Amino acid sequence: MRTFVLAGGCFWCLDAVYRTLDGVTDVVSGYTGGTTPDPDYELVCTGATGHAEAVAVTFDEERIPASIILDVFFTLHDPRQLNRQGADVGNQYRSAMFYADDEQKAEFEAARGRADEIWGGGVVTSITKLGEFYRAEEYHQDFFAKNPGQGYCLAVALPKVNKIRKGYAEYVKAS
Numbered sequence: 242m243r244t245f246v247l248a249g250g251c252f253w254c255l256d257a258v259y260r261t262l263d264g265v266t267d268v269v270s271g272y273t274g275g276t277t278p279d280p281d282y283e284l285v286c287t288g289a290t291g292h293a294e295a296v297a298v299t300f301d302e303e304r305i306p307a308s309i310i311l312d313v314f315f316t317l318h319d320p321r322q323l324n325r326q327g328a329d330v331g332n333q334y335r336s337a338m339f340y341a342d343d344e345q346k347a348e349f350e351a352a353r354g355r356a357d358e359i360w361g362g363g364v365v366t367s368i369t370k371l372g373e374f375y376r377a378e379e380y381h382q383d384f385f386a387k388n389p390g391q392g393y394c395l396a397v398a399l400p401k402v403n404k405i406r407k408g409y410a411e412y413v414k415a416s
Contacts (some may be wrong), residue, residue, distance in 0.1 A: 242268060245310055246273060246339040247287055248293035249318035250326025253298040254398045258317050259404035260406045261415045264304030264344055269297040270377040273339055274369065276358055278305070282378055286330040295339065305412055311352035313409060317401045320356055322365040325378075327397065336364075339371035 253271040259268045272280050285292050300310055318326050320336045335397030338353070340346040349368045357364040380387075385398050389397055406413050 242299050244297050244299045244309060244341070245307070245314075246295050246297050246341075246374055247314050248274065248295035248335060248337040248339070249314060249320070249366075250287065250334045250336075251292070251329050251397070252294040252296050252377065252381065253384040253393065253402050254326075255298075255314075256381075256383060257398045258313065258384065258395075259298045259310075260386070260396070261402060261406060262300075262305055262310075262409070262412050263416060264302075264412070265298060265300045265310075267297075267299040269299075269374075270381045271295055271297060271374050272333075272347060272377060273372060274337060277370075279375060280371070282381065283311060285333050286331075290333075292333060292375070293335050293337050294333050294377075295337070295374070295397065305325055307348055308352065309338045309409065311338075311348065311413055312355065313405055313412075315352060315364075315366075315410060316360070317382045317405055319360075320353075320366045321360055331394050334352070336366040337414050338366060338368045338373075344349035 272292035274293045277290035280290045338349040
């Protein structure tokens, strides 16, 4: 099993998308990349902690390649937007990849290069060493499945889930 820590806007969207993929064994929403120890959602939302909303995606590489996990990441958000995704604005919504070792750093750099070509340049996704990852509050875990009728889920997360289901159909879990 391998784990990638990725941030691309609100963690509810990343969580929802990665949970649809066969070979993904766990997704944990949390906070990383900042300086405030043990932050909570309200504090992270101020932007003052430096933390990004992120997900730790654990997957079985025998069932889904690491490159697909990373390409999905660059498909489900716009990596050209600095410190925002759509209406979500602030450094907590930045596009970022947090590597655990030199192998991950190289994989992340290669994926960002592929994304830069696909997006026509301008990718601002940061790649930084993973520090402490703080698990978000329980109500954020698997938020989309727990709140399918919630407005944000319907307007923002669901279209992303559907986009990935269509574009990466061979990797989507059977219903």
